[in-house]
Each structure stands twice: as structure tokens, then as C-alpha cells.
Amino acid sequence: MHIHGDTTSLKMLCRACDKTVELSADNRRAVKLFGNTYDKDAVKYAFYNSPYLRYDPSAPVDPSIPCPEECDDSKQKGNNTIYYKYDFENARFLFQCRHCGATKKST
Numbered sequence: 001m002h003i004h005g006d007t008t009s010l011k012m013l014c015r016a017c018d019k020t021v022e023l024s025a026d027n028r029r030a031v032k033l034f035g036n037t038y039d040k041d042a043v044k045y046a047f048y049n050s051p052y053l054r055y056d057p058s059a060p061v062d063p064s065i066p067c068p069e070e071c072d073d074s075k076q077k078g079n080n081t082i083y084y085k086y087d088f089e090n091a092r093f094l095f096q097c098r099h100c101g102a103t104k105k106s107t
Helices: 040-048 072-077
Strands: 010-013 020-023 081-087 092-097 103-105
Touching (some): 040 081, 040 092
């Protein structure tokens, strides 16, 4: 949007094609120019997926869950995978190996 000098005219200018549209006095309202569409599952997963989650001593551990990458340490020392619920509405979990830090999410 661009305001020209001392005049009260308000113009919208497209940077790509230089098209100009003048807004009249009765048409001056909030114009939505851009919107973001987020994948809520990806945002929640990125928020809770921390490389330091595996160092949390209070995180629940399930020895029956194998390492997402099947690392050598989990084969030698046993499975030590923590799980964390990151989506409460859809019951989705984040799994992280305490040995190598590999992560995966439930489907």
C-alpha cells in the first residue's frame, strides 16, 4: 500500500506487475494480502522435537520400543527409547533413542 504525498488517496501497488488499484473512501477496509497455512502436526512435532529431550531423566522409557535407526548401542546395551505425547487430540507420540538421539513420530 502506498500513500501519495498530502493527498488522501490510498493505492495498492503490485511489486511483480506494477498494477495499481486505488481504494475509494467507501472501500477502505482491512485487506488481507497474505496468509500462512501451517501444518499443525509439523509445528507441534518441531516444537517438541528437541535434541536435549533424551537427557531428561523424568521422560518415560519403554524398553520394548526399538531405536528408530537401530543403532549399535541399543543393540548392545538394550533398547532405551523414550516416548513423549506431542499431540493430545490425536494421540501422537514422539520417540527418541537415548543412545544415538534418533527420533521418529507415530502415525
